Amino acid sequence: MAGSKRSSDAATELSAGAAEADKQAKKLKRSGKKKGEAEKGEGAAKSVTSMERRKKRKELDKLKHRSEDGAAVAKRIFNDANEGVVEAADGSAPQLHIRVFKDLAAADGGVREAAAEQLVNELVEIQKAYEEGGGVEPGQNGSILEAQKDDGLDSCAPSVRYAVRRLIRGVSSSRECARQGFALGLAVVVRSVTKIDIGALLKLIVSLLEVTSSMKGQEARDCYLGRLFAYGAIAGSGRLVQEWNNDNDTPYIKEFVVTVVSLAGKKQYLQEPSAKVILELANKLPVQAVVDHVVEAERLREWFDGAPEAGNPDALLLALKLRERIDVDSQAFGRLLPHPFSSAALFSGSHLPALVHCLKESTFCQPRVHSVWPVLMNTLIPDGLLQDGCGALVNSAKKHKKSRKAASPEDDLTKSIHSFFEVVIEGSLLQSSHDRKHLALDVVLLLLKRAPAASIPVVLSYKLVQCLTDVLSTKDTWLHKVALHFLKELGNCVASDDEKRVAIIIALQKHSGGRFDSTTRTHTVKDLMAGFQTEAGYDVFSENLKKLFLDEEQSSEEPSDQSQTTDDNSEIGSVEGKDSDGIYGNGDALKSWVIESLPSVIKHLKLDPDARFRVQQDVMKFLAVQGLFSASLGTEVTSFDLQEKFRWPKIATSIALCRMCIEQLQSLFAYTQKSESLVTPASLEHSDLPSYFMHFLATLRGIPSVSLFRNLDDEEEQVLKDIQATMAKLFKKEREIVFDSATDPDLKPKADRLHAMRYVLIQMVLQEFLQPDQYLEPAGELVICCEKELLLKDDETPEFTDVLVDTLLSLLPQSSASMRFTIEQVFKYFCIDVNSATLLRMLRVIKEGLTRRRVQNAEDDEDEDDDLFDLEEAEEGDEAESDDNENDEAESDGQTDDSEPAGEPAVAAKEQAEDSEDDSDEGMDDDQMFNMDKYLVQIFREKRNQAGGGDSTQAQLNLFKLRVLSLLEIFLQQNTGKGRRC
Secondary structure (H helix, E strand, C coil): CCHHHHHHHHHHHHHHHHHHHHHHHHHHHHHHHHHHHHHHHCCCCCCCCCCHHHHHHHHHHHHHHHHHHHHHHHHHHHHHHHHHHHHCCCCCCCCCCCCCHCCCCCHHHHHHHHHHHHHHHHHHHHHHHHHHHCCCCCCCCHHHHHCCCCCCCCCCHHHHHHHHHHHHHHCCCCCHHHHHHHHHHHHCCCCCCCCCCHHHHHHHHHCCCCCCCCCCHHHHHHHHHHHHHHHHHHHHHHHHHHHHCCCCCCCHHHHHHHHHHHHHCCCHHHHHHHHHHHHHHHHHHCCHHHHHHCCCCHHHHHHHHHHHHHHHHHHHHHHHHHHHHHCCHHHHCCCCCCCCCCHHHCCCCCCCCCHHHHHHHHHCCCCCCHHHHHHHHHHHHHHHHHHCHHHHHHHHHCCCCCCCCCHHHHHHHHHCCCCCCCHHHHHHHHCHHHHHHHHHHHHHHHHHHHHHHHHHHHCHHHHHHHHHHHHHHCCCCCCHHHHHHHHHHHHHHHHHCHHHHHHHHEEEEEEEECCCCHCCCCCCHHHHHHHCCCHHHHHHHHHHHHHHCCCHHHHCCCCCCCCCCCCCCCCCCCCCCCCCCCCCCHHHHHHHHHHHHHHHHHCCCCCCCCHHHHHHHHHHHHHHHHHHEECCCCCCEEECCCCEEEEEECCCCHHHHHHHHHHHHHHHHHHHHHHCCCCHHHHHHHHHHHHHHHHHHHHCCCCEEECCCCCCCCCHHHHHHHHHHHHCCCHHHHHHHHHHHHHHHHHHHHHHHHHHHHHHHHHHHHHHHHHHCCCHHHHHHHHHHHHHHHHHCCCCCCCHHHHHHHHHHHHHHCCCCCHHHHHHHHHHHHHHHCCHHHHHHHHHHHHHCCCCCCCCCHHHHCCCCCCCCCCCHCCCCHHHHHCCCCCCCCCCCCCCCCCCCCCCHHHHHHHHHHHHHHHHHHHCCCCHHHHHHHHHHHHHHHHHHHCHHHHHHHHHHHHHHHHHHHHHHHHHCCCCCHHHHH
């Protein structure tokens, strides 16, 4: 036996010597390579003979031979010994096959598992035979694989002791999957061979994987990681649970915890996995064992006590998980956790400052989010509350409470989230480095996936949105890419949850003044809005937009002094005068986005005709109420006829916003006309938007406390009454024809004409509100044409076509895209009856240019520069449309989420730009700087027009010609033969 031990010791010493020699050989080899490289560099200047090359090669071979002597001898002895074991062994005696260690490092997980199973089976049999043989291992393994003295494994067979030693060394290897495989092998061996003493094993791990001062970075790191994997194998083996079951006072659990905590203190990258090793053990142990042996471990308590000052997120992670495991209060967690513990106390404003340093230091593991954050989010919003409490949270947010009752779980959650964001996110991470800003965005994403919709306004706070806009305004930076990823994941967070989608959209726009997309140069809000596809989603979106427009969020907690009014009476109150200058402030910019967004979202909805009409009806009512009407007494009116309540903002809507509502109404009707399918009796009976609009307009005008946003003179009132009467006749006649066309298809063109004329009359009504007195004459002529069309019999040819076409042409220069589309539709259905004289007049306009007005007032005769279509007074910014024939521009309601509000007067732009020129840039805010180019362009355009005006007139003339060409193109499409004759 002594000889066997000596041979084993000799083999071990030779192995150590060989390893050292191998190191020296590698070092010499590296020096030889460097020497060879240097000489090779010199060979560029001198020619190297073959004799010199052979000499150098011999020198390198000698160095290599010397370094390999020790390793070769040790390897030969070791292999000879193992071969002797296999050959001389009795077939019935259990043997340890060395090749299993090689398989433990295989990349294939199945191979590693099979090798571990074979290893443990062989060692169990060997240990069993060793115990039955009175402490002697059968075969030659006992002499060849004899372990070193004083390893503490005296009760184990030599093969077991050798295997344990080799497994411990193997977990420090970075070759392929050696760490995983050898850790697996160590776990199953420690669990199965109960004679392995845990205390001795812990000492052996430290001894075999000791880090000395002579070790360099990678070598020391391998030893540290090896010890970590070894401790993880012990925790996963379940042996410590067996030790506690055998003896509740076992010292090994505390010793294990202290050892792991000591390892965690060596390097920062070891802290988080060390905490997880302790947690793995705690999850296997009974609760009482965790309380008595894990939590009360002396070194661990010191770790907890020093964590707030040291900034140790891993100690916080361990404290949270251990408290969750034992579910009892303990002073052992120090200042990391409140005592007594509760979620509300943990996230209170008084306790969170103690955790800030720990949370800030968790950035060391980026780009991965530290494990403490998901645990915190689960503590803040438990899974049970996430599943069962969302509905209650959302519903409670919609209720306007007049009195405060006892705090509910929903209130506690909202308060906790608010405190967490105020102290940790806004007060710490967002005000720190880029790494911590990155962490803040990652944490927000974690919370958004769990938070109910009612909490999103707290999560997407003003400071967070401002941080996003600041980061996204600067491209080509690392943090800019992080912010773009955040916006992408923001869309994934909402999925099919329309309430969350609405809450995110509102938060982004509210905290950016309605300009999030334009400021960040992204399409985030636009893409989120495109996600609404159902009527229910639109209803949620519409309700929140209306609240935002009416500023209900600011006054929802205040006692309401308003009472419902009826068609016959209204509450007594006062309202501020309209903002006549039309200049948009931050509030108006946000309201202008609301006005644009409501009609634009319709394009993305996938609805049946009835649901689509309900949505269009809702948008129409909101735009009409806010754009055309105002409440003279109070801000709330209820119509018994319509069975609906209408509200206005407490601060009167500006003229510019009213005009914007009217323009969006025009776009809504144009889009409705364009998207309409075949006109059917059912659609006319239940979902005809033009007839409902006229009824809505007449009903609201009949309420004494409601008035139009501007007074109409007698002539305008008469034209409006004529249009209303004509619209009713057209609708009645169209409905009769549509019913009859079911049996006589030839009647369909007649119905299409009436339908198109109804739409153009509505556009005329709305345009009159935008440009008073300029459309009275064309409106009267259109009414006459409609009356004549109603009197026509089915087989008669209209004689008023030339008047109708001339009237439509007179509307083209100053018309919006919506009106132009409607004009083109009317021309499309009447162009078959256009005579040659009318076509020649259209061609003459294109060829010769402008002509005089058909009808001029006496005072207009003095101004010889005025043209027929009043092009100088055009308010539309049509200069940008010079190369577009505009035959398909009905979609002027396309969403431009954050564009500057339409309809801003040129005078206001000029004044603001002139003020900006006089002052230095230091006195300008971001919005003024952003819009400076637009204002300067407006000034230069006005100065150019004042100097001569020829360019502006010529540009508008060219646009008018293009619009006439669009009508001629429609004529050719509808009546090619007649077009050729002309």
